[in-house]
Amino acid sequence: MSIAPGDVPALHIDRLTKRFGDKAAVDNLSLVIPQGEFHALLGPNGAGKTTTLRIVAGLLKADGGTARILGHDVAEEPTRAKQLLAFLPDDPLLYGKLRAPEYLEFVAGLWRVSPDEAQPRAEELLRWLELWEHRGELVEGFSRGMRQKLALAGALIHDPKVMILDEPLTGLDAAAARQVKDLLLERVKRGHTIVLTTHILEMAERLAQRISIIQRGRIIAQGSLDELREAATASAGHGATLEDVFLNLTAGRA
Numbered sequence: 001m002s003i004a005p006g007d008v009p010a011l012h013i014d015r016l017t018k019r020f021g022d023k024a025a026v027d028n029l030s031l032v033i034p035q036g037e038f039h040a041l042l043g044p045n046g047a048g049k050t051t052t053l054r055i056v057a058g059l060l061k062a063d064g065g066t067a068r069i070l071g072h073d074v075a076e077e078p079t080r081a082k083q084l085l086a087f088l089p090d091d092p093l094l095y096g097k098l099r100a101p102e103y104l105e106f107v108a109g110l111w112r113v114s115p116d117e118a119q120p121r122a123e124e125l126l127r128w129l130e131l132w133e134h135r136g137e138l139v140e141g142f143s144r145g146m147r148q149k150l151a152l153a154g155a156l157i158h159d160p161k162v163m164i165l166d167e168p169l170t171g172l173d174a175a176a177a178r179q180v181k182d183l184l185l186e187r188v189k190r191g192h193t194i195v196l197t198t199h200i201l202e203m204a205e206r207l208a209q210r211i212s213i214i215q216r217g218r219i220i221a222q223g224s225l226d227e228l229r230e231a232a233t234a235s236a237g238h239g240a241t242l243e244d245v246f247l248n249l250t251a252g253r254a
């Protein structure tokens with residue numbers, strides 16, 4: 001049977017395992033995210049979310065299992081897989097002695113994006129994230145939120161089809177958080193895929209089409225908000241919020 005391009009999942013994780021010492025940070029975890037989906041990964045501290053994403057981004061080697069971006073195995077075809085992917089870590093590294101447009105030009109060069117393409121895209125991203133007026137300033141003088149936004153712009157400069165973001169709203173004020181959320185929604189509208197971790201349940205509740213709850217390296221629940229609510233209604237009661245569902249599912253299992 002042939003597979004139409006649209007049928008290839010944006011992200012296909014199959015029985016992924018990663019141990020640190022004798023502890024399994026990721027434990028036989030499988031996850032399929034179709035193209036065009038906004039997917040949130042939730043889980044208590046230390047659940048294995050960042051470890052999973054670092055493997056998907058090719059920053060960490062799995063002990064077992066596979067991860068594929070649009071059909072490309074991150075271990076076997078790392079260059080192709082990475083080209084299709086944006087990864088925004090929770091502690092992005094920036095170069096303090098550059099200005100924002102110089103940083104984006106530098107990152108675009110790493111991805112071999114031509115200056116003709118990169119320049120308008122950089123300007124658009126900087127304007128959207130309200131960093132354009134700071135374009136003459138060195139990054140070392142940027143606030144934490146400004147750095148976070150610039151890192152996001154850098155992750156998007158090669159126009160990746162799949163975005164993986166680890167806690168993208170950390171350190172952002174309400175206005176900046178709104179800019180980032182709008183930017184992400186705009187990308188999903190264009191058919192791109194977003195996978196993010198967040199501890200802001202309201203963000204998952206309002207933006208994500210599907211949610212996976214991870215605990216101790218495994219997915220313990222998955223579905224749309226309504227499906228998760230339904231599954232948890234028995235114990236959380238009607239009108240349960242995602243917080244009720246989350247706390248209910250993860251209670252007593254840590």
Ligand SMILES: Nc1ncnc2c1ncn2[C@@H]1O[C@H](COP(=O)(O)OP(=O)(O)OP(=O)(O)O)[C@@H](O)[C@H]1O
Nearest residue numbers: 020024025026043044045046047048049050051052
């Ligand atoms: N480099 C490492 N060396 C040893 N243990 C690690 C390493 N990285 C992660 N771990 C452990 O793996 C487990 C999963 O960590 P991970 O950072 O993936 O969790 P998380 O779900 O992202 O947590 P948080 O919500 O707190 O960011 C934790 O027990 C953590 O201590």
